[in-house]
Amino acid sequence: MRICLKSSFLLGTAVLILLCVTSGWAQGASQSHYLVTNDDVPFENSVTFYTVEANGALTLKGQVLTGGGGITGGFFATNRVSLVNSAGNECVYASDAATGDIVGINVNTMEVSGSASGSTTDSGATNGIGLAMNGQYLYASFTASNTIGTFQVQSDCSLSFVNDVTVVGLQAGFINGMAVHGNLLVATFGDGSIASFDISSGTPVSNNDEQNSTGYVKSQGTAYPNEVEITKDGHFAIFGDTSTSTTVEVSDISTGRLNTTVVYPLGTAINSSNILLSPDETLLYISNTQGAKITAAFFDKTTGKLSPGCTSGSLRGYSSKWSYLAGLALDTNAGTGDAIYVAEFGSPSYIAMVEVSSSGGRCSLQEFPGSPISDASSLGLLSIGTFPPRDF
Numbered sequence: 001m002r003i004c005l006k007s008s009f010l011l012g013t014a015v016l017i018l019l020c021v022t023s024g025w026a027q028g029a030s031q032s033h034y035l036v037t038n039d040d041v042p043f044e045n046s047v048t049f050y051t052v053e054a055n056g057a058l059t060l061k062g063q064v065l066t067g068g069g070g071i072t073g074g075f076f077a078t079n080r081v082s083l084v085n086s087a088g089n090e091c092v093y094a095s096d097a098a099t100g101d102i103v104g105i106n107v108n109t110m111e112v113s114g115s116a117s118g119s120t121t122d123s124g125a126t127n128g129i130g131l132a133m134n135g136q137y138l139y140a141s142f143t144a145s146n147t148i149g150t151f152q153v154q155s156d157c158s159l160s161f162v163n164d165v166t167v168v169g170l171q172a173g174f175i176n177g178m179a180v181h182g183n184l185l186v187a188t189f190g191d192g193s194i195a196s197f198d199i200s201s202g203t204p205v206s207n208n209d210e211q212n213s214t215g216y217v218k219s220q221g222t223a224y225p226n227e228v229e230i231t232k233d234g235h236f237a238i239f240g241d242t243s244t245s246t247t248v249e250v251s252d253i254s255t256g257r258l259n260t261t262v263v264y265p266l267g268t269a270i271n272s273s274n275i276l277l278s279p280d281e282t283l284l285y286i287s288n289t290q291g292a293k294i295t296a297a298f299f300d301k302t303t304g305k306l307s308p309g310c311t312s313g314s315l316r317g318y319s320s321k322w323s324y325l326a327g328l329a330l331d332t333n334a335g336t337g338d339a340i341y342v343a344e345f346g347s348p349s350y351i352a353m354v355e356v357s358s359s360g361g362r363c364s365l366q367e368f369p370g371s372p373i374s375d376a377s378s379l380g381l382l383s384i385g386t387f388p389p390r391d392f
Contacts, residue, residue, distance in 0.1 A: 031090075032107070034061065034387045035329060035341055035351070038080035038094045039378035040070030040128075046377050047081070047094045047105060052386065056331045056339045056353060058373055064110055066103045068096025072380035073345075074128030075143060076273045076289055076326050077177035077188065077227035077240070080383035082131035082138065084153070091157035092387065093138060095129035102129065102140055104157035107387055114158030118142060118149035122164055128382075132178040132185065137162070137202055139185060141175045148175065148187070150203050165204055169193040170212055179237070181230040181392070184256060186237045192216030192224040194239065194251070196258045207257040214261045215241050215249050223247050225261075226273040231281060232392040236304040238284060240275035246286055246295050246311075247272055250304045264306040269293045276328040278336045279390055283309065283358060285340050287325045292318040294325070294342060294354055296363050312365035315342065315352050317372055322346030326382040333390050339368070341384060349381030350374055 033052040039045060045068050049061040070080075074097060082093045090107040100123055104113040123144035130141035138159060140149040146168050151159040167175055173191025180186075183200040192212050197204035215223045223243035230237050235254045239261065241247040246267035252259045266272070270291035277284055277299065284306060286295040292314040298307045315325070322344035330337035336356045344350040350372035357364045375381050
């Protein structure tokens with residue numbers, strides 16, 4: 001048994017010292033509210049749990065060692081954590097890019113239920129292993145081998161490997177972001193191209209709709225899709241672009257396949273690589289990964305149109321504590337989400353909390369006092385999530 005000491009924080013202020021135990025805790029209450037990180041640590045990776053308090057503050061709960069190793073970096077849109085909340089299955093899944101495995105963690109016991117690997121050729125050692133899932137299957141994007149692995153979800157949070165398929169971008173790019181909705185999986189590649197797959201039988205089958213995004217073509221290769229979100233009704237796929245400004249693209253997927261993307265310029269803040277829809281789908285949150293800001297754009301879930309909303313000031317600690325903004329997570333699963341959490345890539349890394357206000361066609365984003373807090377276990381934090389997760 002490994003015991004480690006960790007400080008507990010309430011929006012940045014040390015409160016007490018907690019023991020964390022490798023084998024887990026006998027903590028009980030179902031539906032606890034947590035923020036979860038994949039610390040992506042080499043040799044001895046960990047998943048850190050923070051309790052989300054009633055006011056949105058974060059208190060360190062503890063740390064679970066995955067038994068594998070991370071790579072401290074990689075693609076920003078490759079989500080290294082995935083969460084499921086269903087009858088009998090309250091689980092966190094985390095990928096270990098260096099060792100090529102995925103672990104399932106039972107949220108109630110905070111114990112690792114099992115570890116699964118893909119085929120002997122599946123590898124995410126260069127830029128990570130991304131995760132996306134529905135109730136039955138988890139899909140893993142292995143960025144080094146350019147494969148998508150299919151894993152069946154078991155009732156105890158463990159996984160069973162089914163098979164893998166080889167994928168590649170139009171310009172030979174590596175798989176990057178993924179999102180799943182119903183029988184559709186949508187993926188981005190690091191070369192400007194996007195594609196969708198039919199997963200009605202479990203294993204992804206190409207819909208033969210791979211295409212270069214409109215933003216990539218119009219910018220002559222200086223912008224390309226990274227993270228992808230799919231609306232609750234499955235009508236639209238939304239792509240956050242890596243670009244010199246805030247650029248988002250939307251594709252109508254109501255036919256079960258990708259259509260030509262529409263480009264929306266939404267501000268001057270640099271990069272829009274990570275995105276997240278609010279629970280009510282009225283706001284799209286955008287992580288300006290190289291601009292130290294968060295942008296919110298108004299989204300019309302009926303038409304798929306985006307319009308400029310608001311941008312935060314520069315988040316605290318840029319360059320002095322952390323270098324890049326990365327993945328986003330929600331405080332609550334109602335309305336606009338009340339607040340958003342932001343992974344801040346650094347050594348060590350941090351987590352910012354930004355309050356959201358939206359009314360009458362106007363919005364504001366304001367960093368909370370005491371933000372950010374340290375995720376001391378991570379030397380390169382890119383992926384976070386909250387439990388219970390949003391229901392789409």
